[in-house]
Amino acid sequence: MAVDFKWLGLQMFATPVQPTTENTIYYTDADVVNETNFGKLLEPGLRKIFFETYDELPEQFPRIYNVMDSDKAQEKDWGMGAFGDWTERTSQFDTVAYKTLSPGLERTYTHSAFTQGFIITREMFDDEQYRQIEKMPRAMARSGRAKVEKDAMIPLVNGFTTVLYDGKALFANDHPLLDSTGTGDNLQTGALTDVNLKTALQLMRQTVDEAGNLAQFKATKLIIPPALEDTARRLLHSAQVPGSANNDTNEYLQSAGLEIVIMDYLSAAAGGSDTMWILQDGARHELNFFWRVRPEFKWEEDFDSFVSKYRGYMRYSMGVSDWRGMIGSTGL
Known part of the structure; x- marks a missing residue:
């Protein structure tokens, strides 16, 4: 047989x-x-179109995130307490007062996977060539890029409502401290104005550690939606205080050295807010983004049907491990 x-x-x-x-x-x-094997003929060209489109504009979220790679299903972060004041020796025979730091709370980053794809028939390939096909990886790349940028804004957009590891929202005026009866404050109120921005800068300098001691944070970035760009530039770059008729110098805000970081996906049009503004210590914040699998583009052809399938895949997580280094206001 x-x-x-x-x-x-x-x-x-x-x-x-x-x-x-x-x-x-x-x-x-x-x-x-x-x-x-016409799918293999198409694959290099479509792959090139996909990645060129994905990278056609610089990603915005890495400007405010610590971006890292991960090789595990989850990433875990632990907070720790802090040492209080040193103990004065009142006698030559005093012994050292040893202290154990209070254990912190666990922060877990669980990676989520995301996919998108499209299918091309043999007839479409034969008849259309690249006139229509090239639009498909472009559209898929742009939607993937938008997904990452939108997700990266979630911790900020929800920063006034979603409860985090310490039982408080990211921006709150009563964060509990592990080794102190006091609380931490990183919540500013009001619109982006001269007075409110100066208050927020001072609030950043008053950030305390888990023992209630000053941690000496310093704001280096002003994170805003596009709707506040004009306001931010007037506040930081005007020679005199904006809106004042007293001809007061604006040296304080000019010398603050704040970098204006405009996040398109922080806007109301993307599901965020046109009034929210945030100060960040760019060197010491704990706003973290983990790539488990960076965007990839692959293909497969069905032998009998001549259909080629192309798909994108990516896996990541994001979040915040510490409220310190961030001051936020809803702008309301």
């Missing part, structure tokens, strides 16, 4: 027959690549 190996165009019998050009439907290795 014959078994038909269609993928080679051969027939195998109980008594093996040597294949020849007379009894075999065959093609060369070059034919396999250049004629039949």
Whole structure:
């Protein structure tokens, strides 16, 4: 009984027959690549279009995130207490007062996976070539990029409502401290104005550690939606205090050295807010983003139907491990 190996165009019998050009439907290795396997022909070009489109504008979220790679299903972070004041020696025979730091609370980053794809028939490839097909990886790349940027804004957009590891929202005026009866404050109120921005800068300098001691944070970035760009530039770059008729110098805000960081996906149009503004210590904040799998583009062809499937895949997580280094206001 014959078994038909269609993928080679051969027939195998109980008594093996040597294949020849007379009894075999065959093609060369070059034919396999250049004629039949059209999906492989398309793949390099579509892959190039995908990544060129994804990278056509610089990603915004890395300007405010610590971006890291992960090789695990989850990343965990632990907070720790802090040492209080040193103990004065009142006698030459005093012994050292040893202290154990209070254990902190666990912060867990669980990576989520995201996919998108499209299918191309052989007829579409034959008839349309790249006129329509090239639009598909472009659209997929842009939607993937938008997904990452939108997700990266979630900790900020929800920063006044979503409860975190310490039982408080990211921006709150009563963060509990592990080694102190006091509380921490990183919540500013009011619109982005001269007075409110100066108050927020001072609030950043008053950030305390888990023992209630000043941690000496300093704001270096002003994170805003596009709607506040004009206001921010007037506040930071005007020679005089904006809106004042007293000709007061604006040296304080000019010398603050704040970098204006405009986040498009922080806007109301993207599900955020047009009034929210945030100060960040760019060197010491704990706003973290983990890439488990960076965006990839792959393909597969079905032999019988001539259909080629192209898909994108990425996996990541983001969040905050410490409220310190961030001051936020809803702008209301």
